[in-house]
Amino acid sequence: MARSQAQDVIRCQYCEDDPAVFHCVPCGDELCPRCKIFHLKSKVPSGHNIIRLSERLHPTNQIKMCDIHPTKAYEACCKDCQVPVCITCIQEVHSEHAIGKIQELFEKQKAETEGELSKMKGQFKSEIIQRIKDFKKGEHEIKRGHENVREKMKKQAQDLIDHIRVILKEALEESEKDERKNSEEISQNTAEAERFEQNLDQLIEKFETLTESSHPVDLILYRKHNPDKFNQLKLPDKLDIVMPSFTVGQINKSQNEHQFGKFTTGKVNNVKSLDEKTQPILRSLSARRKTPSKKVLEHSLKISETKTSKKELYHVSCRDDRSAYISGDGPGILLIDRSGTELDNISTEKVSGLAVMKDGSLIYSDHYNKVIYRVSLSKQRTKLIKIEYSPEGLCCTRSGDILVCMGISNKARVVRYSSSGRKIQKFETDQNGKRLFFDPRFVCENINDDICVSDWNMSNKVVVLNKSGQPRFNYDGRVRSSAIKGEIMTRGVVTDSLGHILIAFFNNNAVHLISQDGDFLSLILTEDDGISRLYGISVDTHDNLWLVEQENACVKVYQYLS
Template sequence: MSNPQAQDVIRCQYCEDKSAVFHCVPCGDELCPECKVFHLKSKVPSGHNIIRLSERFHPTNQVKICEVHLSKAYEACCEDCLVPVCITCIQEEHNKHAIGKLQELYEKQKAGTAEKLSKMKTLWKSEFTQRLLDFKEEENQMKTSHKIVRKNMKKQAEDFIGHISAIMNKCFHDSEEDERKQSEAISLQKMEAERFGKNIDLLIEKLESLIESNHPVDLILYRKKNPDIFNELKLPEKFDIVMPSFTAGHFNKSLNEQQFGKYTANHDSHDSHLKLCDDSLQNKQPTSSASKTLSIKTILGFSVKIGEAKTKKENLLYATCLDDRSAYISGEGPGILLIDRSGTELDNVSTDSKPWGLGVMQDGSLIYTDGSDKAIYSFSLSKEKTKLITTEHGPRGLCCIRSGDILVCMGLFNAARVVKYSKSGKKIQEFQTDQNGERLFIHPRFICENVNDDFCISDLNFMNNNVVVLNKSGNLRFRYDGNVVFKTLKEEFQPSGVATDSLGHILIADNANKAVHLISQDGNFLSYILTEDDGISRPWGISVDTSDNLWLVEEENTCVKVYQYLL
């Protein structure tokens, strides 16, 4: 019976007779001790790195594939640019630079990182803990202060109410006193009128008896004695009663606020982190969005797994909205899908290779970059495909701005730039360095335009990842590196897709941390719209539609999700 362990023996790739004991990391060869000597005599740009065969699966000994040249492995480092490079990188971009060993650069950066890490654990950790305690104390003081303020307000209001009540009671007393006097006057007039009425009744009765008397002497004698009896008849004088009235005083709100007292809120510089929209945006906002406010994480539409749709797509990477009902998406491999919110496939655009960026022109035409032939293609609504632009460097993300021009991210390291083209394909302008001549980007990937005419570019280079924001003239406004005050990212910030909405917010997909950052147009962090706790996994491409809904594609789950975050 054969030994089952014999199948596990790895043979030397040179002599094929002896068991392999060593492994060369750059070459990937397994070697016996004798062949190791001959192998070391062969020359490679990065040199050989011989390790024990048992150590070949250690993370530090794994071969890393070049991000730019996917068929090549990182073999060395550029000492000028401080980046890992493959053979093709050296030939194309770094042929005049000093090339060194990866391990040496790693050891230098490892020592520096360890030193900074030690400071973080001691200095920053202790200060962060103390800051949390300060927050708690300030919160308690703030709550106590507000209670005292509200108590004083209530006492002031009670004083005002007491003063107003005193004025009201005096008015009530004056009215009641006038009512009493007027009632007495009316009673006297009434008594005089009743007495006059009784006298009239007696006189009428007397005269009627005299008229009806059988003897005429009685009437004659009575009239003789009372000659003016009819002339003296007169009703008692009547006094008119003036009815009361009330004229309300003028209530001046401003004056009364000064009399009552004014509440003053104490704001500090951190208010900018709570502000949803800068005042400067008011003249930029469309009227349809003027009443919108931020409401985080409200799922609006759908979550569709495109890998299960009619036309399968794997590892979704890019998305751009056509309107508020549909969006173009693409991933690994050729082809672009147009889908609606239900995940229904509306169109399937054929491409020769994998698209590296998607955009929509003002007339609704699709534009996309093709890195394989360094070109930008357009696909019209009449389904006519045209090579619109041929570029000097590999194009990636692109967008069509309000002027009708096209912005394109392209190049790597010293060749990294953003180029503006007219809609006919004529180069207009390039953005490569800032006002001081410093390089703006290392590897620009995604780009979009904001409502204030800024350009927002995600620079994902795995060395100094950030989002670069330029004004319309190409001058640097700020960089956002994801380091939010008092918030800790689990992984290094990895900005991929970037988008803006009608209120000027900048939305950034953070692939490594499985989150979507929301910042103001001036670079102030506002909130995480979505995190891993909300069920998203490795977001890559994002786009905001005409109704300010966020469309997000997930690289791992091959899903498209739509969220409403503005109400």
């Protein structure tokens, strides 16, 4: 046992005799007390930070490498941007910013985080447990409430049925009584007519006998004594029979509600109770739980490049991880795979925007006819939405809604429609009445329900709104001034499964990657990668970036996440 313990002792890396008691963080050496003195006298660029060996596994004593420059360690923090930085980060991006110690920023944010953590463990945890109990109780109560309503409906229906049976019985009895009365009246008239017929037959027989076989004196005397016998004949009255009838009562919706009763739906209303500071924390925690473990590559890898039959390309929308729809100058939409093979050619007028719906069908906008069309999987084209202003870019949201860019200047707006074409929301001005856009052309939705709009013309920036349409931030690429040459011209905008926002810059030949909160993260592609005149961009189901170059009419696919 003693031998085993002796073998586990970490020896000094210098003398190799005495047990190591100290650890140098920058050098990674284990030292005994005697060698520690000599080690401190050695000169290294980064200096020495000697700690006790038992403390070396503490997170604050470990070296953390930069996410953007993996070969460089985080050595300080930018006070302006509130992020850790390596020496290369400082030189490239933060040279004019205030630089401080990582530990200072850590202590500040640790205190804030511990306060938030305490609140989450205490108030939020107890409240959410109670909330779940209330929800389950509410579910039970709503179920019981609907059961009571249905029982009342059944009882009311049975009462109406019983009432209708009584009404029917009375109506049938009235009809039978009237039938007996009418029949008696007709029978009396029939008997009178039969008696008249009998008397008529007797008179006919008498007149025939007097004129054909009797003595002439008999006729003379009969007529003498019965001078008005013929004139006294009077036919019974005719009968004008009016048939019975039944007028069907009109039963419409309003009468039905009045007679049967009216059903009022239950409601489940969200009552805002958490303060504004809490919501971002909870959204952030939720996003962390769902975010896949992917990292941005230091250099994007080209997967494929395709020269198309179009003269120019404007739009691309991925259908899956292997194919995408593209459109450009002139009519028609092509479906191509990564190798450039044309899988389908959809006949259309000139296209000003296109997107793929959740069911795989295609939607596209027609700027000139002011219509959104839908093309089913069987290639059946239908007119989905007729629009007041000329539509441009559009996208399908995770819920299945459609966001459409339209109009310019004081008519510029983004409108949300349902999948059936019903208008739901209009985003046009902020809370102060200030216009949000000047010329919106591309739009997409992020995983946190934010709406990202590429605004052209005088703006040339990406405007990011929350789900209710209030502005969160704008981005025009100036934070990365070294990568912007000449006039800023934003084009396509898209998001990926991590919530990153990717923006194409047309004349700057670059794709910027920013966070969902507007922080610059990386240059995915630059002019050095051989890209030119970027227009539309899209991300497939594997988070590969598809882009179209306008003038070259090329489609290129890149991997930018590991």
